[in-house]
Amino acid sequence: MYHLIPGFTLTEVRAGDEAAYMQHLSDRSVHDNTLRIPYPYTEADAKDWVAGRLQDNLTKPRITEFAIRNEHGYLVGGAGLAGLDVEGSHRAEVGYWIANPFRGKGLASAAIARLCDLGFGIFGLERLFAHVFTFNHASARVLERCGFRYEGTLRHHEKKNGRFVDVTVYGLTKEHYLMLQRRGPVTLKKLAPEQIDTIVSEFQAIGWDKPRQTFERYVSEQQTGQREAWTAWLGDRFAGYVTLKWKCDYAPFAKENIPEVSDLNVLPALQRQGIAAELMSLAEATALKKRGKVGLAVGLSADYGKAQRFHILRGYVPDGRGAQRACGTNLAPGQCSEDHLWMLKGG
Ligand SMILES: CC(C)(COP(=O)(O)OP(=O)(O)OC[C@H]1O[C@@H](n2cnc3c(N)ncnc32)[C@H](O)[C@@H]1OP(=O)(O)O)[C@@H](O)C(=O)NCCC(=O)NCCS
Numbered sequence: 542m543y544h545l546i547p548g549f550t551l552t553e554v555r556a557g558d559e560a561a562y563m564q565h566l567s568d569r570s571v572h573d574n575t576l577r578i579p580y581p582y583t584e585a586d587a588k589d590w591v592a593g594r595l596q597d598n599l600t601k602p603r604i605t606e607f608a609i610r611n612e613h614g615y616l617v618g619g620a621g622l623a624g625l626d627v628e629g630s631h632r633a634e635v636g637y638w639i640a641n642p643f644r645g646k647g648l649a650s651a652a653i654a655r656l657c658d659l660g661f662g663i664f665g666l667e668r669l670f671a672h673v674f675t676f677n678h679a680s681a682r683v684l685e686r687c688g689f690r691y692e693g694t695l696r697h698h699e700k701k702n703g704r705f706v707d708v709t710v711y712g713l714t715k716e717h718y719l720m721l722q723r724r725g726p727v728t729l730k731k732l733a734p735e736q737i738d739t740i741v742s743e744f745q746a747i748g749w750d751k752p753r754q755t756f757e758r759y760v761s762e763q764q765t766g767q768r769e770a771w772t773a774w775l776g777d778r779f780a781g782y783v784t785l786k787w788k789c790d791y792a793p794f795a796k797e798n799i800p801e802v803s804d805l806n807v808l809p810a811l812q813r814q815g816i817a818a819e820l821m822s823l824a825e826a827t828a829l830k831k832r833g834k835v836g837l838a839v840g841l842s843a844d845y846g847k848a849q850r851f852h853i854l855r856g857y858v859p860d861g862r863g864a865q866r867a868c869g870t871n872l873a874p875g876q877c878s879e880d881h882l883w884m885l886k887g888g
Pocket residue numbers: 570571574575636637638639640643644645646647648649650651671672673674677678679680682683823825826827829830
């Protein structure tokens with residue numbers, strides 16, 4: 542038995558779980574977002590599934606399909622590693638669902654984190670991956686919180702409810718997982734006035750031009766609901782920040798109500814450790830939850846070379862309007878001081 546979040550555990554599937562499966566999997570949202578869970582979910586489906594897992598519990602060297610339980614031992618979700626022949630495979634596919642009333646508590650994220658520990662630490666896997674329907678932003682967020690990275694989009698890869706659907710592939714290699722373990726957890730906080738002294742002095746120390754007024758403006762725009770801003774911390778150490786502007790100055794995005802991720806920075810000494818990914822994932826999930834799309838601009842000069850690669854590897858594509866050319870120094874809203882390419886994700 543593994544502890545997930547307070548009051549919840551990951552255990553083997555047990556005799557008597559059938560009723561919980563029937564109760565939760567009669568919720569169509571689970572079927573609509575997964576590939577192999579039937580709908581309507583019948584008593585026979587529940588009996589077959591539980592019988593198969595009880596058989597596995599007796600015969601397999603290690604179990605790979607788990608139940609998520611509350612403090613009363615009642616099953617409230619499932620998580621497992623599919624396609625895993627223990628000792629024979631180098632990779633496995635993670636699958637998971639959480640019963641509707643228990644979503645949004647970090648349960649899926651905690652369960653996937655434990656599956657990663659098991660997959661890499663005990664089963665000796667080299668790679669974990671997941672296929673997510675492109676519209677399932679909550680599931681993508683869960684994977685990113687656990688360190689999985691976007692690897693590509695497969696067009697019309699699955700047929701669901703009579704329609705072809707695009708699938709996003711997320712993957713996590715053992716090497717990346719171990720790097721994240723060595724790095725330790727990153728805490729993301731809302732930007733707050735008491736953080737500003739630390740942030741400004743960290744940037745001063747490396748000679749980056751990040752004036753105090755910028756952060757004060759972000760705090761006040763946060764209060765008026767124009768902008769969200771988050772900072773990242775490794776223990777007590779400030780590591781970086783990002784903001785999300787609800788109204789983009791770029792007219793084509795403003796017209797379509799597409800929010801803009803803006804001003805992503807990670808201190809150079811802490812780069813290449815997945816911190817920018819943590820900041821971006823939170824900013825994107827916040828945008829996608831409300832608007833279904835998210836955009837950003839990246840400079841075209843070599844100064845932005847790392848950012849260009851980073852955003853494209855996260856699945857951003859140019860908006861198709863070509864580069865926006867620089868407009869000099871006295872800039873009106875919507876104008877820019879560098880040549881930029883506007884890019885989009887989602888939708
Ligand atoms: C996907 C699912 C497993 C998530 O379970 P959960 O326990 O709510 O997950 P967590 O609480 O660990 O994390 C959910 C994250 O998604 C975010 N999220 C929720 N809805 C979102 C949306 N529409 N867009 C973007 N992010 C969203 C949450 O805010 C949370 O992130 P946060 O911790 O930064 O706030 C659950 O919604 C589910 O069972 N869905 C149906 C089955 C399914 O989709 N399975 C996965 C198939 S690939």
